[in-house]
Amino acid sequence: MSESLLTVRDLHVAYGQVVALRGVNLHVDDGEIVAIVGANGAGKSTLLKTITGLLSPRSGAITFDGDLIHGRPAYELINRGIAMLPEGRELFREMTVLENLHLGCWVNRRDTKLRNERVEEVFNYFPRLRERAHQRAATLSGGEAQMLGVGRALMSNPRLLLVDELSLGLAPLVVAELFEILKTANRRGMSIVIVEQFVHLALGNSDRAYVFAKGEVVATGGSADILNDPELGAAYLGSSTETAPPPRTAPKKRPAKRLSRAGQ
Ligand code: ATP
Numbered sequence: 239m240s241e242s243l244l245t246v247r248d249l250h251v252a253y254g255q256v257v258a259l260r261g262v263n264l265h266v267d268d269g270e271i272v273a274i275v276g277a278n279g280a281g282k283s284t285l286l287k288t289i290t291g292l293l294s295p296r297s298g299a300i301t302f303d304g305d306l307i308h309g310r311p312a313y314e315l316i317n318r319g320i321a322m323l324p325e326g327r328e329l330f331r332e333m334t335v336l337e338n339l340h341l342g343c344w345v346n347r348r349d350t351k352l353r354n355e356r357v358e359e360v361f362n363y364f365p366r367l368r369e370r371a372h373q374r375a376a377t378l379s380g381g382e383a384q385m386l387g388v389g390r391a392l393m394s395n396p397r398l399l400l401v402d403e404l405s406l407g408l409a410p411l412v413v414a415e416l417f418e419i420l421k422t423a424n425r426r427g428m429s430i431v432i433v434e435q436f437v438h439l440a441l442g443n444s445d446r447a448y449v450f451a452k453g454e455v456v457a458t459g460g461s462a463d464i465l466n467d468p469e470l471g472a473a474y475l476g477s478s479t480e481t482a483p484p485p486r487t488a489p490k491k492r493p494a495k496r497l498s499r500a501g502q
Pocket of ligand 1: 253256257258276277278279280281282283284285435
C-alpha cells in the first residue's frame, strides 16, 4: 500500500499533568479534505499544534510524505509543504496586507518573481485583498482578515494546509466563501485538514472525518456517513448546526466506532 501524505501513529501529547492526546492514529491522503471534529477540549488544536511542531509528543510518530517530521523546525515543515492557518489568524496588525502576504513566503523571500506570482494567485482568489493591498491589517473587517490569513497560508503553496477554526467569529456567507476557496485550492491539488467547532460545516466540506473525544479518536469514516449517523451525533457531536456550538460536556466513554470508509 502506498504511504499517505500525512500519517499520525499512536500519538500521545500532554501539557504537564494534563494528557491531551492518548494514542491517536490517523492519516491524510493526497488530495483529501479531512475534518477533525469533537467537543471542546477533545484535543483537536493539540493535534494541529503537534503536527506543526509547536508541541512535542510524549510518544508516537508523525510522518509527512514518508519522513518523520515531529520535532522538526517550522521552516523545514514549510519547506516540505505544510502550512497552517492558526485559530485567530495571528496577523501582524500594524503591517499592510501585502507585507503580511510576503511573510507567508518567507522561506523564498529572495525569489521576488516567485513571491509576486504567489501574491497574484492570492489576489485572484481574493480580489478584495488586492483592493486593500496597502492597508494595515488592523483596518480589515473580520472576514477580510480571515481572507488574509488564508491568503498568507497559501503563499507557501503548501501540499497540506491545516485550518484551525476557519469560521471563528465570521458571518455564514463569508465562511461559505472561504470554504469555496479552500475547495478550489483542493481541486488544484492541495490536501486540507479542517478543525472546526461547527460540525455541520466541517463534515459538509470534507471527504473524511475523525471524531475526537477526550484525546482519542472514537470514530472515523466518510464525512456524510458521520453526519447522518444518529448515534454518533447524539453521543459526540450534539445537535450542532452551523449556527449552534457543540456541547461543552464530554461524552461518556465508548469503544471507537469505524464507519464505512474507515481510516487506519
Ligand atoms: P477547543 O475547541 O475548545 O479548542 P480542542 O478540541 O481543540 O478544544 P485542545 O485545545 O487541544 O482541545 O485541548 C485538549 C486538552 O488539553 C483539554 O483538556 C485542554 O484543557 C488541555 N489544554 C489545552 N491547552 C493547554 C495548555 N496550554 N495547558 C494545559 N492544558 C491545556
